[in-house]
Amino acid sequence: MSRLLRKRYPRLDPEGTVDHVVLGAGVVGLAIAERLLKAFPTRTTFCVERHGQVGQETSSRNSEVIHSGLYYPPDSLKTALCIRGRDLLYSRCKDHGIGFKNTGKLVLATSKDQIGYLRGLHDKVKRLREAGVGDVPLEWLDGDAVRRLEPNVGERVVGALLSPKTGIVSSHELMEHLEKEITDSETGELVLGTRVVRIDRAEPTGGGKRGDGSEDGWIVQTVTDDGSGGEGARTAVLAKSVINSAGLNAHHILNQVLPESERLQLHFAKGSYFSYRGPGVDQVRHLLYPCPEENAALSGLGTHLTLNMDGEVRFGPDVEWLSPPLTDEGEDLPDFWESKLAVTEDRMEQAINEVKKFLPGVDAQGFAPDYSGIRPKLSKKGETAVDFSITHPRPGLLSLQGIESPGLTSSLAIAERVEQRVRNEVWGLGRGTGRVLSEGGRLDEWA
Ligand SMILES: Cc1cc2nc3c(=O)[nH]c(=O)nc-3n(C[C@H](O)[C@H](O)[C@H](O)COP(=O)(O)OP(=O)(O)OC[C@H]3O[C@@H](n4cnc5c(N)ncnc54)[C@H](O)[C@@H]3O)c2cc1C
Structure with missing residues (x-):
């Protein structure tokens, strides 16, 4: 091309x-x-x-989440720029009247393994401060404490990390x-x-x-x-x-x-969102994330609950790797992804099953396909991020x-x-x- x-x-x-x-x-x-x-x-x-x-x-096709910087390795650009960017963004929003909410977020564990994983994540994040990379405050909550904060969260949730610096912004x-x-x-x-x-x-x-x-x-x-x-x-x-x-x-x-x-190839992973209107989320105040599967956090953080600035609930994004048509030069056809943006119902069932693990009161009838975004990735499916x-x-x-x-x-x-x-x-x-x-x-x- x-x-x-x-x-x-x-x-x-x-x-x-x-x-x-x-x-x-x-x-x-x-x-x-x-x-x-x-x-x-x-x-x-x-x-x-x-x-x-x-x-x-x-x-304009993302979750609009102000991430706190907890998922990535200490010496990565992602960690350094996310933490610095988060602080700059909150200040910018306050100084210039840009819509934002410091909602906080819960990363939820539904098994003993996931507790171990989240505790490991907590320890890593503490080391970021010691190494002078930046401050990512986190608090460990047991299952009952999670439900006191978020009564819609189900009994399967046995603990969570609370990230108070996470929020949302009007992009x-x-x-x-x-x-x-x-x-x-x-x-x-x-x-x-x-x-x-x-x-x-x-x-x-x-x-x-x-x-x-x-x-x-x-x-x-x-x-x-x-x-x-x-x-x-x-x-x-x-x-x-x-x-x-x-x-x-x-x-x-x-x-x-x-x-x-030296030519570079990008890879493309679509993320679909589903709007939700129905029971089982009426008291939700924090963003709710499942515990990411090992090494999956770097391709997507799991189908989570986000809120927009009007307080509306949506779930997503999932991860769907796209296979672009190739040109004679072996490059992806530019903008092939434009025809792939529609969100289809066939991805909804899996999303609903994921969500029910932590919000059992949601009703499948309340979900509807919404919008999608495409991640520009430097690694292929299955490769190290x-x-x-x-x-x-x-x-x-x-x-x-x-x-x-x-x-x-x-x-x-x-x-x-x-x-x-x-x-x-x-x-x-x-x-x-x-x-x-x-x-x-x-x-x-x-x-
Ligand atoms: C599903 C999903 C969820 C996400 N959620 C979050 C989140 O919650 N929080 C977060 O921090 N990040 C999130 N992100 C990431 C974030 O959205 C992106 O990192 C960010 O929007 C990238 O911005 P950009 O300006 O680099 O790219 P883009 O927004 O893609 O802008 C690139 C621009 O270049 C223009 N362009 C391309 N080619 C040409 C050309 N030849 N001539 C002129 N113009 C050209 C395009 O039209 C486009 O406007 C998410 C991403 C996805 C896909």
Whole structure:
């Protein structure tokens, strides 16, 4: 596909220059663009999004949970960025009137084995504080204490971890806020309805139109919607740096500039949600999670109960691995997942059975298929899970891959991390100005 794209859209000469192009206006791209604008107020930052509105893909198809950071290995990016992101997100919500609720969450054990597992998790989390990674408060409750807190929880539940720092956020209000910060800034622009179709490395030529004596960077070619679903104007800009945060499409951008041996393959795991109206949940105040199966926590946290900002209950997401159709080059067909978003009734029975283990009073009639989201994964089904990945594979091109859960929680911390790397590695302003090729790896020791 990368080769086809390059054939279809031949290289163009740039018509203008910009300091940063952030590719994709999901919650992560928006957070990065906003952060770059605050950190470098005299430099220009464009955030380019193919849809007519921000956050139309994974960022509006998730549980909206502010995770506390308890599941991942101590030295992972997921742990560091989730804990930091959680704290930044609560402050941001309070300071800017973004809807959130600090509901707390219970991770429920229904067997002795699961008690052992959750106690192990508790011990690991205590070590995070000792190691200076961050604070994830947890409290152990026995079954009766759980039912005093949540009377709808059934007798099968024999204990739980209470995570008081877990909550929910209105992802739409968060993205609206970030969008406004970008559009109100002096040097930022949000370019909607515009698809990045090609990026090419621009080598320095000497003289320099950019005013800083160099012309190195990236020629970013875009196609704008013509308003009726077709292709309109094709244009290109020269960007000093490009930050690829294209989510489910990130590998198609990155692979354009990598040799075959370095190309990246993403894998896709759908998560379906079911709305619920009926008995057995009337007193629920906390988010309720089952104990994850060993090593399954890294592909999904189990079908859980979440609440939205209006207090409505939904269950999900489950985990359904998708098999994308492949192109002649062996890559997945871009955007194949768009036709897979419908939630089907055949997944409902399993979800109901899972839920009944901890909420026995729910009625199957009250469940209905709702929406789904797709996780962009760096490992296949059955393989060891992989951390968030932030790479700098070519000078001036930073790329984010595998930003699945807890990406919403981590978004402001991911932006902070990317800003530091742009400062050091692109502008050479910080300490240690060498290029860090990649951050994030396999998650062998899972929590
Ligand atoms: C089922 C599910 C549940 C989740 N639950 C939670 C949760 O409770 N808490 C949590 O913290 N995280 C959760 N997450 C993870 C979180 O939703 C994601 O990590 C986050 O939304 C990723 O944001 P993003 O900006 O990287 O990606 P996206 O939201 O996918 O944004 C990428 C953007 O790039 C644009 N784009 C792609 N290609 C191009 C192109 N060529 N040109 C221009 N634009 C382009 C797309 O249109 C899109 O808008 C969940 C994820 C899933 C799937």
